[in-house]
Amino acid sequence: MKAKTIIFFCLVLLYLLTMTGCDSDKKDDRNKFIGRYEVVEYSLITYTPRDDYVVRISKDIGTENMMRINNFYNFDIEVLAEVHGYDIIVFPQTQNVFVFEGSGTLVGTVITMNYTVHSVNDDSDFFDQLRAEMTLKE
Numbered sequence: 001m002k003a004k005t006i007i008f009f010c011l012v013l014l015y016l017l018t019m020t021g022c023d024s025d026k027k028d029d030r031n032k033f034i035g036r037y038e039v040v041e042y043s044l045i046t047y048t049p050r051d052d053y054v055v056r057i058s059k060d061i062g063t064e065n066m067m068r069i070n071n072f073y074n075f076d077i078e079v080l081a082e083v084h085g086y087d088i089i090v091f092p093q094t095q096n097v098f099v100f101e102g103s104g105t106l107v108g109t110v111i112t113m114n115y116t117v118h119s120v121n122d123d124s125d126f127f128d129q130l131r132a133e134m135t136l137k138e
Contacts, residue, residue, distance in 0.1 A: 029083045030059050030067055033106060037134035039074070044114070044129040050074065055134060057081075072100060073117060073130075090115060097121050102130075109136035 036056050042049040053074040060066035065083050069090070072079045077095040081088045088111065092101040102115020111134040119126040 029085055030065065032086075033057050033067055033083060033088060033111070034059065035136045036138045037111065038137050039132050039134050041074075041130055041132040044131055045127075050130075054137075073098075088113070094120060097124075098126075104132075104134075110134065 034057060036054060039053050039055055040049070041052075051074060053071060055072060056070045058068050058070070060068050060080060067081045067083055067088065068078050069081055070078050072090075072095075075095070075098075079090050079093055079095065079100050081090045083089075086106045087103065088106065089103045090100055090113075092099055094100075097120055098117050099120055100115060100117055102113055104111045104113030104115075111132075113130075113132045113134065115130055115132070117126075117128045117130065
């Protein structure tokens with residue numbers, strides 16, 4: 001009888017430890033965004049498509065909800081993005097001479113993003129507003 005009680009409590013403890021470990025993975029919304037994406041992008045101003053390209057999205061280590069998007073805008077740059085549930089936000093940030101800002105939503109394996117790019121140079125009036133479909137490939 002005593003052996004059965006000890007085994008029962010050990011099984012309950014093992015179950016609780018296992019379930020606690022699974023819950024922590026589910027709470028990290030970033031996991032569903034990680035991967036390599038093929039990007040189809042076009043300007044909402046000129047309605048012209050840009051060359052298709054690839055981005056890689058990874059977790060920003062040391063933060064709770066930040067991601068890194070490598071090769072954003074096909075410029076071989078990295079921008080930071082914040083994840084909330086299925087939404088991803090690129091807060092205004094300057095890379096080289098451009099400011100990037102936008103947001104998107106993940107549905108299945110596709111992130112649809114709307115964002116703007118503009119120049120910080122006083123002698124340039126460059127501005128573009130874009131929509132990108134990012135499809136997970138791996």
